[in-house]
Amino acid sequence: METNKVKQIHSFGQSIWLDFIDRTIISSGNLKKLIDEDGISGVTSNPSIFEKAISGSSDYDNEIRALGEDDKSNEDIFFGLAITDVKNATDLFRSVYDGTKGADGFVSLEVSPLLALKTEETANQALKLWKKVDRRNVMIKIPATQPGLSAIRSSTAAGININITLLFGLPRYEEVIEAYLSRLEDRMANGEMINQISSVASFFLSRIDVMVDPMLDERDLSDLKGEIAIASAKKAYEIFKRAFSGPRWEKLAAKGAKVQRLLWASTSSKDPSFKDTKYIEALIGPDTVNTVPLETIEAFRDHGIALNTLAKDLDKATETLSRLKKGGVDIDIITQKLEDEGIEKFNKAFEKLLQAIESQKVKV
Template identity: 60%
Template sequence: MNPLNKIRKEGQSIWLDLLDREIMNSGKLQSLIDNDDLGGLTSNPSIFEKAISGSSDYNEDIANFSKEEDDNAIIFFDMAIKDIQRAADMFKPVFDKTNGKDGFVSLEVSPLLARNTVGTIKQVRELWKKVDRKNVMIKIPGTEEGLPAIRECLSEGININITLLFGLPRYREITEAFMGGLEDRLKEGEPINNVASVASFFLSRIDVMVDPMLKKKRADDLVGEVAIASAKKAYQIYLEMISSDRFKKLEANGAQRQRVLWASTSSKDPAFSDVKYVEPLIGKDTINTLPMDTIDAFRDHGKVTETITQDIDHARKVMNDLKAGGIDINEITQKLEDEGIEKFKDAYDKLLKSIDSQKYKKRLEK
C-alpha cells in the first residue's frame, strides 16, 4: 500500500484537480482509480482552458458543434459535459462501492455568474439536467450571491460543490445554506439521503498573499502557517455543525455530511515541502484535491497520520498573532475571493477565444 491508499483509512479521500482527454485516453486516470484509490475529480475554467487551448483533442468537437451552434459558451459547455460524463462513468464503480459517498466529478458554472444568484440557479439546473449523472457535483462559488443559490439547488436535490471558499465567516454561512437547503427539501417531502455536497477551501493562495506581508513585519514565525491554521479552524466549525441538534435531525432523516475539501494544495513557494498542504490536513470526512505533481509527490514520500485535529491551540495562536500584527484575515480572504473570480473569468475568456480561433481556422480551410 502506498500513502495514497493508506490515507483513505484515515477517512480522507484524494481527488484529482485535473480533467482533460489525454488523461482519460491514455489510461492514466483509470490507473489512478485502480491503483491509488483516487476518489474523485474536479474541474474549473482554468483546467478546461489549458485542456482546450493546449491540445488538438477538442478540434473535431469544435468543428462539429459549431455546425449547429455559433455561441462559443454553449460549444464549450457541450464539450465540457461530454468530458464530465465520461469521467463520471469511470468513477461510477467508486460511487457504487462507497454507497454514493465518493466517486464524484465536478463541473463549474460560468465564472461570469459569480455575482448573479438567479443566473447561477438557472445554469445549475441546466447543467445538472444535461449531465444526467448521479455522481456529478455542480460547482457554485462561495460568494455572498452564491449562498441563496446553494440553498435553492440543494433543496432541489442537486449535488453541489461550493468553490472559491477562503474565509471562515463565509464558511459558517455556507453551513447554514447547506442545512437550510436540506431542511427545505424535507419540508417538501423529498428524500435527502442522496444529496451530496462539499465545501472547498482554497489554501495555498492564502499564504501566497499573506506571507509577503508577514516578512515585511519580520513575523517569520508565521510565514507558511496561516493557510493550514485557517483550515484547522474550518474543520472545527465542521465538527460543530455535525454535532449540532439541527444537523443531527437531518442526519436522522438520512442526510450526508457536507465534507470539507482542501483545494489549491500545490506548494507555490519552493522553500516549502511539496506535500505541505497534504500531510497536516488528514482526517475524517475530508477530501484533498491535488494536482498531478502533488499526487506523485505524496505517493512517493507522503506520511499518513490523522493530523487535522492536532495542534489546534497552535492554529488559534497563529490566527491571533496575525490579528495582533495588524493583518485582517477577513480582508485578505475577501480580496482572494474577488481575485479568484477574476482569474477564472480571464481563463474563461481565453477559453472562448481559443474556441473562436479554432472555428476561424476551419472556415479558412473551407
C-alpha cells in the same frame, strides 16, 4: 510490497480527488489507473483546467468545428465539450460512487465564472448543467460569493449536488453550512428525499499564504510563514465538527443526510522553500477531501507522509490566527481580496478558453 502512500490517506477517512481533467487522461486509461492504484476517488475541474486541456491539445478540434457549424455560441460549445468529458469521467467513477453508497466518486463541473456575482443566472445554469450531465455522481460547482450563496440555497433545495468553490474565509464558511443545512431541513419538511444529496465546501489554501506571507516579515511574524492557511483550515474543521453533530444535525442524519465534507483546494505548494506535499500532510483527517494536481499526487506517492494530522495542534492554530490579528493583519480583508482575485483569474481563463474555441472554429 510497499504500501501506496496516496492510498494510505484513505485509511484516515480522507478522499483524494484529482484536480485535473482532459480527454487523454480518460481515453488512455490513466484515470482508471489512478483509481485502481492510488485510490483516487473523484475529479474536480475549473475554467483554467479546461482552458489548458482545450488549448493544449488537438483532442477537441473536430468536435469544436462540428458544434461551430450549428451556430452555437462559444460558451455553448465549451459546455458541450465539458459535459462530454464529465459524463465519461462520472461513468469511470460510478463503481466508487456505488461502492461507497453515494459518499464518494464525484466529478465536478463549474458554472460559468462570468456569473459569479449573479444569483439567478447561476442557479439557472446549475440546474441546466445538472440535467444535461444527468449523472448522480456529478457535482455542480458554485462560488461562495455573497450572490452565490443564494444560488447554493436554491440549488440544494432542488436536490442538486453542489461543490461550493472559491471559499477562503471562516465567516463565509459558516454561511455555506447554514445554506446546506437549512435547505435540507426545508426538503425534509416538504417530505422530499435528502439522502441522495451530496455537497463539499472547497477551501482554497495555498493562495492565502501567497498573499499573507510577504506581510509577515515587516510585522516580526516571519515564523508564521506558510502557517496561516493551515491554521484557517484547522479552525474550519472545528466549525465543521460542531455543525455536523448535535440535535439539529442528528434529525437530518436520521433521514439519511450526508455531511457536507470540507475539501482542501489549491494544495500544491506555491513557495519553492516549502515541501511540495506540505498542504496534504498537514490536513489529513476524517470526512474531508483533498483535491490535488497530478504532479502533487506523484510527489506524495514518492515521499509523502500519511498521518492523521488535521485535528492536532488546534490550540496552535488559534494562537497563530490571534498573533496575525494582533500584528495588524485583518484576515477577513485578505479573504475578500482573494475571493475577488479568484473570480478575476477564473474570468480571464474562461475568456481565454472562449477565444481558443473561436480560433479552432475557423480552422476548417
